[in-house]
Amino acid sequence: MSVKKHDLFINGQWVKPASGQYVTIKNPANGVEVAAAAKGSVADVDKAVAAARKAFGPWSAKTASVRADYLYALENLLVRDKEKLATIITSEMGKPIAEARVEVDFAAGLLRFAAENTRRLQGEIIPGEREGEKILIDRVPHGVVGAITAWNFPLALCARKIGPALAAGNTIVVKPHELSPLSAMALAALAQEAGLPEGVLNMVTGDGPDVGVPLVAHPNVPFITMTGSTPAGKKIMAAAAEHLKEVRLELGGKAPFIVMDDADIEAAIEAAVSARFFNGGQVCTANERTYVHEAVYDQFAKSLRARVEKLKVGDPMQEGTDMGPKVSLAELEKVDAMVQKAIAQGAKLELGGHRLTGGQYDHGTYYAPTLLSNVTHGMDIVHNEVFGPVLSLLKVRDFDEALRLANESQYGLSAYLFTKDLARVLRMTRELEFGEVYVNRGAGEEPQGFHHGYKNSGLGGEDGQHGLEAYVQTKTIYLNA
Incomplete structure (x- = not known):
């Protein structure tokens, strides 16, 4: 029997990879082929980033409550499909089904927290030095977020990045890990079912050199968030330096x-x-x-x-x-x-x-x-x-x-x-x-905590209010009548 082929999710549509190639995903418990994922390339990354960039303006202009409603809808679909998603996680990376259910619950919790806190990204008003002047510190989204996830929590790590990115008004291009991309693609399908506007969420599967590197190096992706190994994180940080991108890295531990x-x-x-x-x-x-x-x-x-x-x-x-x-x-x-x-x-x-x-x-x-x-x-x-x-x-x-x-x-x-x-x-x-x-x-x-490390364990952090605020940048406005 031939396995199901998963295309790329770009601009709200399922599209075939420019390479025309697919990579087989095997169940590590028994070696059985469970599916095939598209082998993305730099051309697919360019297409996804273009779609995300086009969608950014309309998405960031939506009210916080509207963005929250989309995230709540996505969370509800995760809860509805909990058993299906857990089965996918287990089949692609081998964790026990009971633990896979815990991962789905955690993913749903991450989306819920992001939805609940879209209206808590608050600015500041400071007295100015000129008569009648006010200094406003606004918080605005970065634009297109490039996200790279690890294979050990394939669904939760996607939710950990998608939730706060979209809540803050960014759009996103996600590169799931090539060993376990199937639950990420299932999440993309649920986002489509939830009615998320075209281009807001894009998924490009493939390996690091073909997808990860061009995503990190893309001039129209100002913010990179990555979960993975410390050596890979250091390479990403070096590559991002060319365009002075903001980088968040959740890396190894001991x-x-x-x-x-x-x-x-x-x-x-x-x-x-x-x-x-x-x-x-x-x-x-x-x-x-x-x-x-x-x-x-x-x-x-x-x-x-x-x-x-x-x-x-x-x-x-x-x-x-x-x-x-x-x-x-x-x-x-x-x-x-x-x-x-x-x-x-x-x-x-x-x-x-x-x-x-x-x-x-x-x-x-x-x-x-x-x-x-x-x-x-x-x-x-x-x-x-x-x-x-x-x-x-x-x-x-x-x-x-x-x-x-x-x-x-x-x-x-x-x-x-x-x-x-x-x-x-x-x-x-x-x-x-x-x-x-x-x-x-x-x-x-x-989800309401702050998951972050020191030294070679990374930069920045994830989750909670501090994690959410990473997905915005400040804009200072000296306001005079």
Whole structure:
């Protein structure tokens, strides 16, 4: 049977790529071809940007309430098609269906927040120095937004960029990741059903060199927002410099998970496992290095091992599956190489450490949930982002050492702290060099929060009022009669 071919979504219409070529998308759980996505090119990017630029004037002139109504309509359609969208997400990137439903809910929440806050992009009025003068600080949209998303949350990351961009009065051209573009195209179809005006939202599928690079370099795209790896983000920033574009980058992470001697151990274990193995560890906020106080280390390690052993790895479409496959063979091999190097450097393999084979595993890219103990801070695996189901366990003497080691990282996105000591929590707020910290809870940012990192984890941020305000620029007006 031939798979369904997905065209590009440009100017409110489904159009064939200039190349005439399509790329097959395979289900990482079983290797089955599920669909084909158009292979876009610079010609398609030019067409999409032209459509977005033409639509910008009429769209930005609409009242905030009208723009909000379109976003509410799109949100309602996501909620209506929750199961269908979750199935698409699972089939294209392999996360368990229960987690895919969570992603759809999060995507809907992001659109809802954007819709609710279209009228909260407020300006300022300042007294002038001349008699009768007022100084107005207005907030106006940038124009055409170029958005590049990652493969690990293919629907939510699109919603995270589309919602605030449109709420602020911009139009947008989105490049979904080539490994998982199908849920993004399903979102475009829902936008069409919601009656979004032509050219306001455009989707161009394809790879980085053919679509991402020309989108970033396009002279008529003044604002770039990207979620992806740190190396890719640095290249985008360099390319955007030619036209002095404003750039927002949400990049890699190496989250420390700190467990102190007074922590609720059972709660910390549940959070550590969830924050590491959710979505197969393919999350930028994942628990990448677990620092445990020496007083509770043995107890924590024993219970942690028992909890990881219970994880069910298998068909992501089956209810009750805890972990599905890695998104691709290349990603699996990268993770395995990091694990083997850690073992060679002295880490002790407690669980996993290999690709799963036999039966259903032979047709997918499954990696066993892996637990490493005796990990020391000098090992490569402590400093390089794993982005896979590997939990590294490290022992610390006290809170001072935990903070010091946590901060010795090129990344600064997310961190976790489990303690009942308010003094430690307050000290953490001053000294921990991360943009987002979860205290006595597991992972999961909220639409009304602000998701942002320091150092090599990116520039700017997403979500909440601060994220929304990134999609506008200020205009200062010295007003005289």
